[in-house]
Amino acid sequence: MTRGRQVFRFPLAYPLALGIALVAVLPVMVLIILAVDPATSLDSLNADLIINTLLLMVITVIGALGIGVPLALLTAYVQLPLGRLWLIMLAAPLAMPSYIGAFTLYAAFGSGGEIENITGIVTPSASGLFGAAVVMILYTYPFVLLTTRASLLSLDASLIHAARTLGLPLLQCLWRVALPRAITGMAAGGLLVALYTLSDFGTPAIMGLDTFTRVIYVEYNAFGLSQAAFLSLQLLTIVGLLLFLDSRITATPERPGRSLMLWPSPGQILCLILTVLPVIGLTLLLPLAIFTLWLLREGTGGFDVRYAWNSTYASLLAAFAAVLAALPVAHVASRGAFGRLLERVTYFGFGVPGIVMGTALVYVGLQLPALYQTLGLLVLAYVMRFLPLAVGSVRSTAEKLDSSLVKAAWVLGAGPGEVFRRITLPLSMRGIVAGAALVFLEGMRELPATLLLAPTGFETLSTYLWRVYEAGYFGRAAIPGLLLVLMSGLGLALMFSGEGRAEFATVVQKTDTKLAKK
């Protein structure tokens, strides 16, 4: 009886996951149909495009690892005063749309920039490959920080203690003993950075760097739909390569234990904080300062509260739908090779740039008039793009679930549905909340797909900001900019408190008492 339950525990998961994976490849199908138009041709721009795109990606990944890994060590192991605050401040750029950073950095630096206007000091201008790389690094390093930190925290301290007592200095211990075992976390973070950089539209567009996304947008606006699709397919090839690399990475299981704690002296604390402040200054304080400056200078002209509500509403719907879709995919992914393949397929959406997803879904909408110009199509675009965030988050907590807990529940007489509802679900809640928050944050800051898919009159914060930028009225960006920063901050707070509330121990305790009462 119990064996039978085990086999048929989640009968719906496979067909559900298969269906979701099929929807996820929909844009690729559409693109192939569009791209086989005979009118498309390779031109000279193409080589430059590939070089620019790859260069930006490589520089960004190296830079993000360079900043993210030391900060991960710092936030994971070093006991700083107000420890959690530093983590939240350092992770906050994740919640900020990178085009906000690009926008404000572009406006602040260079001759005629706001810094020169105020202080009279001429700063080098932030534009082109240099400007785009700096912005991308500053707004993607939190991916590396969070994934690497999670890996580092899962390491038991005793190996590092052993190396230290055998005479290895601390920094070498971290380098030789801790970091090699956190390589999975770093690789996962690096992959997210690479995928994000490839698909980011706003930053290269503002910095004037011709990458795939920018040129695709140009082609789309020039009604070169098939040329845009052809470029998109090239971009997807690079994405596929990255996903292949990611699949080669396997994590070695770590024994649970207490992680390392380091107590620095007051002098060291000061040094550490001084090295961290420039990062916080550039990513958080500079945009806030610039928007505040514009607000004071130009007021709130032209802004409507509905823009903010529209952004939140669409993102919440997307977060809810993405988590629902992620549950069966995450479940089958931890069950076998076929499930893992299905999971890989859903990853494609994250690599499909928003502008490309927008193009593909506009085409789909034209074929299915019931969907055209509806909010549903926009939410679908969000879910398809950000599903991997939810899947990855749900899967990683579900995999940590001790299988003996599930067996214990069976032995106590719980059926499959009850086991899922009372054991698997509450214990995966941490991953579900984190996944939903990630999708929400991404939805809030999504720009290109929203530009193309939002129903007429459905203006969101990001699209309004873009129109202000295109029109050159920088000052009007103050309110939507500040609100985007603020709402992202709220989303981030939500994510961190959710993580805190669903602490594994308390959940286990609650589950135990519930089962005991029964």
Next chain:
Amino acid sequence: MLKVSSLSVDYGPSRIIHQLDLALVEDEILMLLGPTGCGKTTILQALAGLIPIAEGTISMGQWQASPKCPVPPERRQVGMVFQDFALFPHLTVEQNAAFRLKNPAKAHHWLEIMGMSDFRKVKPGTLSGGQRQRVALARTLAHEPTYVLLDEPLSNLDAALKDSLRWEIRKALKAAAVPAIWVTHDQDEALSIGDKVGILNEGKLEQLAVPEACFCQPNSRFVAQFLGEASFLPGNLDRSCVSTYLGDAPVLPTELDGGEVDVLVRPDDLAVEKMITMDPDCEGQVANSEVNTGKFHPAARMILADSNAEVTEARYEGGTWLYTATLNIGGTVRFRTCHETRLVVGELVRLSLCSKEPLATFDRH
């Protein structure tokens, strides 16, 4: 000589270790014993330099560490053996043992002594727990530490292995001729292995002495109860002798100057007399039923007059029995008999103090 003076350690706002004083010479092995959460591991981490200290000093040979000038672990020449072995999973046994050595001869030497030479080329993952701990000890000693810290090295191993491995470790430490502090929560381990035993309670060292002294002359009730079975019997102290409900016995020199005291009674200090041979079919019922109904059989009357306790619990230990008995005046004591003397729960017995050794006394609250 490893010297620790008034060491205190804080964790956040709370003090974990209070004013610890220790000194170890040459190849002395100190067993630190205490209940879970008493700060044993914290002391080891402080001695290794892995956590900062709040007060006091630690010195060994060339260096001295204090809160103001900490000495990092890599400059202490400390050896540490961990409960979970802490072998580097990506290195072979040989590479582990020679982790920081330019010349691997020492590593080979200690692997040989620990009987692990045949496993030089394998990764730790394929070894059993006992083998891993042997490798971990070989690694520690091969790096020629000036003192060794062992953090419950045997607690992850099964009982049969513990007994033999603890002696192997003791021999290896003596061969290396280094002072060692060995943390454990196993009192048998502490009493049999240690040159000295220190008993910790809530971050304070209650007693630090040779094992026999800790066991026979505990200087607090906590120590007495923590090491072995202990019962406390009220008595009247008169110079070097105490008289109790169960008879008289000599006592250890004490600062108490007579009057009412509690005497520490170990199970072996008590002799038992069976009052009547029971019929196996009605064990324990003769006396009980009649006491309860108040109708005394003539034989039972005699039993009641002479017995002074009733057996309430019997625990078989293999070879011996450990009994708990409730005294007629209230309170309980424990005593042991060889397996031939079988008592049953409910049986009335006569207990008497038979200790020739002086007993420890404590002020009655």
